[in-house]
Amino acid sequence: MALTNSISRRRFGCGLAAGLAALALPFGTLPAAAATPDEIKARGKIMVGVLTDYPPFGGTDAEQKPAGYDADVAALLAKKLGVTLEFVPVTGPNRIPYLLTNKVDLLIATFGITPERMKQVLFSNPYSTLTTYIMGPKDLKIAKPEDLVGVTIGVARASTQDITVSQIAPPGAQIMRFDDDATTTQAIISGQVQTIGASNTVLAQLTKDYASLNIEAKFKMKEQANGMAFRKADTALQEWCNTFIAEIVADGQLSQINQKWFGSPLSPLPPMPKF
Template sequence: MSLIKSICRRGLGALVLAGLATATLGLAPAGAATPDEIKARGKLVVGVLTDYPPFGGTDTQQQPAGYDADVAKLFAKSLGVKLELVPVTGPNRIPYLLTNKIDVLIATFGITAERSKQVLFSNPYSSLTIYVLAPKSLNIKTAADLKSVSIAVARASTQDTAITKIAPPGTVIKRYDDDATSLQALISGQVQAIGASNTILAQLNKDYPQLKIEPKITLREQPNGMAFRKSDTALAEYANKFIATIEQNGELSKINQKWFGVPLGKLPPMPKF
């Protein structure tokens, strides 16, 4: 499936999978709070996105797959238990966790002050980076270079705000209704560059390698953490040790290489609120 079709269709697939998960989980909520309880049960239940590849998507059998799913597999392996992956959506991620339908969220969940009022975050295990993306042949090294470039963004998005802030007067910023339309503008040559995340970069290079798209300017970095219920401090502490281990032994970098085509860079620090 092409990148644009994937973006347009991903919401429907996520809703279907999440609905099935709701029906199943209603019969057997999780509720484990410590590593020992999970080991005794023999299963770790993890909420993952299925509408945000390559962090969270689906495979050819429509099962959850992606960066987050691979991290979840290693997490369950470290505990010595089986893994159950439960599809969640952006809006229902926190409700699924707080109502004990899952043990933990590994779902491209940005660590923010507002969210930290409801959940307990682990240290970052990934990051979502927003860039100015353009072909390798295009000379963009600083914000000043944008003046001679036409650039597409999704209207009112994070990248729209960031680019508007740094772009010099006269920069041609073309705002589109969504990511799919702005991507089409880049692919068809209507614009020379685009404001987008590393997820878009990975998919562009997979589907349109001939464009030779690369990051030019880093606009923003969002650290993502696992999320736990506030009372599950022991499990969160275990997760922090686990994340440190797979970062140090290279397993996390292998996952990043698999899904994004590059080794893992230095993870951002834990935000302080």
Template sequence: MTTFNSITRRGFATLMAAGTATAILGMHVANAATPDEIKKNGTLRVGVLVDYPPFGGTDANQQPAGYDADVAALMAKALGVKLELVPVTGPNRIPYLLTNKIDVLIATFGITAERAKQVLFSDPYSALTIYVLAPKSLTIKGAEDLKSVSIGVARASTQDTAITAIAPEGTQIKRFDDDATALQALISGQVQALGASNTILAQLSKDYASMEIEPKITLKAQANGMAFRKSDTALQEYANTFIAEIVKNGELSKINERWFGVPLDQLPPMPKI
């Protein structure tokens, strides 16, 4: 698996601050990008995160790498064009799209009603999934089995709320200050199971493979979609067809297994926005 160099959100945001400001000040209505125009130009420009591995990070050569970059590469291949990966941050993702610096965002972008006021979304191509994780040897088939194990969670997190809602009375839920501390509790044996996202699962699969950690219960899935300018309906339609194809032929599951260590779960449905 590709290794990532450490890049903090704050540090990268500082580097990109000038670009963000310029993008906002220079915002204008861009011409629609269609599949035919992209083929004519010969390049697909895709905005990706580089501070959120394994969805979006960098490789040993400081080039964008991860789940989203792999999806972008498949899309460029399907279009028969070159791929240009453009690093973006959480705050400047939409400005980069709206000012025509990129053709599409493939940047772990949760599909929400608020964001849909500014952009078009594709059907989901990935999900930020929250699980109950535990070693393969530990039997947890449903919520009723949680009573017999100790579970670590980050205090007041999404997984804390979700586990609390389904756990039988008497379940040992041990709350820690953050995900990193809860993760260490699992590694050190302070808890038998962990409430965490697929990003934590990927870290465990890569760095602690001998523990054989696997998802036991899926608690919640946030649907992530590609994002386009409001005028880019043809490109949105193309993307939906493309996503359906790579789900059907198994290519998307291979990407998920590469970066997260497990086959792709069924993607969540398109949120009602």
């Protein structure tokens, strides 16, 4: 009897854990069970993680649905596979956890290719790029990392800007980490921080919508190559997506997406970074 009760308790515990895990998923989203293009085709749906706080790469439309460069690439990818596309909104900090816990099949989420991330995930060849800067008001005299002593710097937590700023900031600089790019941008608008580490897309937004703040790029930190991301075991999907990227570059569809969201044709993409 004691053994039976012990087994029953273990079964109950496993069932409870599974139920709690299911409740932890975004509403209406089931775990991704596919890993290969053939499995995704058989399922008839692909689940793609995208940012919704980082326009024009990843934002939302008038109906609050994902929209932007990444969403358009995902739509082309789903069309090529012949399956339904389901967007799963992600944030900078939870992108990798969502992927590794099978909440998405892959990430198309302005995800910079870095050595640290390559320890956890596979990347496709680059499908987009951006430039990151330290930026701040024009009257703040900063031209190099050493000038950041005594300066507050805002970054989005777990972003490539966070990694880069952490590497270059001198002793005496204060790094303040925020949940996402939107709250980081709001921090400099409100005066909570003096500078931010952010991309050219954020700079364009600040220049357009908050011209009176006179925010400018102080110095360039790095050029970031962005790749789609996959679980380590999903090599077949990675290979398929590399072929897909090459095709939409060659036929001009990726350049059309770049023209739509950035107002210019696509510049040549960099090769896969080597670390």
